[in-house]
Amino acid sequence: MRGHGWKWLLCTPALIVLLLAASGPLLIVAVYSFLSPGNMGGVVWEFSTEGWFRVFFRRDIFEPDLVEWNAAHLQVFWRSIWLSLQTTFICAVLGFPTAWFIATRPPHTRTIWLFLITIPFWTNLLIRTFAIQEMIRNNGTINTVLMQLGLIDSPIQMMFTEFAVLLGMAYVFLPLMVLPLYAAMEKMDFRLVEAGYDLYASRLNVLWHVILPQVKPGFIAGSILVFIPAIGAYVTPRLLGGGRTMMLGNLIALQFGQGRNWPLGAALAMLMLVVVVGALILYLRVVGGNDEARRG
């Protein structure tokens, strides 16, 4: 269409709001990460790389020249990455059969199953985390049932452990894995599966050599869609984990609360952003490459 060069101006109001209340503040975070912390929170307008330095290192209280790795921070980074990877793995293991199950239903019931996966996706994260909390508390459903069955004498401590955070994240993010996997399976060419069986391939062989290569883009998309919110998780580790199972999101929040070190918090937030943007670029490459393959 020609003569519509002015049309993009219609985006202006939306862009102003987005710049003011979403993108613009991110630039301020980048600036704040290079300032000095104020005594009561906030910042002092003095350039400093101390915030970034403290992300990885710490100084000895008595001898400021003595520098060592900040073990507490490194532990949180490692826990965030490890728990997010485990969450992604669990979601993949449960999500693949689930997506396959939905994709192989007859068309009219398929919509219902798909709807059932979508509902939790749109249900408040807090409510779903609360539901898991109810299950795993010391006097929660699981422990009560196990004790009534006489299988255990005293409740198993599940709350405030890494297991609780892992369980909560897998529960909350599972639909994000199932939906792209389902989308990939729906586009799959089932004649190839049939051809595989005609050529006397075993079920395992068909799964490995025929089905998996076809749904691989869905797998990668799902993995990244689960990994990104898992790395950025704040509510789930806060409610199900405790102070000892802190993740990166909680460490960032801490710097703006009791920690009162805004530049360090800003630097940690930028670090998280870098990890997420890296994962996103990977995702766009996979999805983009997939589009080209379809066109070609």
Added chain:
Amino acid sequence: MRPAVAEGRYSITRLPGFGLIAVLTFVMLYLPIIILVVYSFNSGVSQSRWEGFSLQWYQAAFNNAQVRDVSLRSLWLALAAASIATVLATLAALGTTRVGRFPGQTMIYALINQPLMVPEIVTGIALLIFVAAVKVQTGYTGMGYLVAAHTAFCIPFAYLPIRARLETLDPALESAAADLYASPVQAFRYVTLPLMVPGILAGFMLGFVISLDTVVITEFVKSAGQDTLPTYMLGQLRRAVTPEMNAIATLFLALSLVIVTAFFLITRTRGR
């Protein structure tokens, strides 16, 4: 249709164990929520031992002035944010659909979708910093910050269905209107806009649900006395809670469910 289920006994789509895992997954997804709902009707104070049916916890929730206060705030905040976001997203969709490529297009898409990509905690502390600075400068501490933050967060969610709807519209319809001497404004008012309604409704509903669900951003932007239902729950859930919380969660759940179902019906049937 694709052969969803192959005929004959040797089904090509059967993979041993997959059905079982899938059914267990669905059970695991729904069991905790169902238990949560069931115990909201418990007559006792326990959330894991059933002591009989009662509506006392719903009564308690309704009589809790703070719960009423935060619920109303959540609802009007969602209404305000979703309404503004829908108007802005509709304009943006009109500005970016069926216009061909233009300079800065990628930039605009990136800006619109940015809230979807950045973790909420990062947006939250970014807004905390920004709002703190603005508060010092202006002295304003009202709800405006929350409305702005929620609106920005809702824009991409409202934009997606509106744009999707707009893309399915046949450009010939507008040409036909022009051929019949409709001015561009008339063509928009009487042809394009009515056809966009399902998309706009869907966008509004999505924005509304998203605003209702937003907890991390609200937690960092709110001033004292501006708790919403999710931030109130976040605060309460760190302590031991009574089934009153189950009752609140159930009502909240029911509201989301109604909106999501309506959203599905609109996009499935009329949006086709």
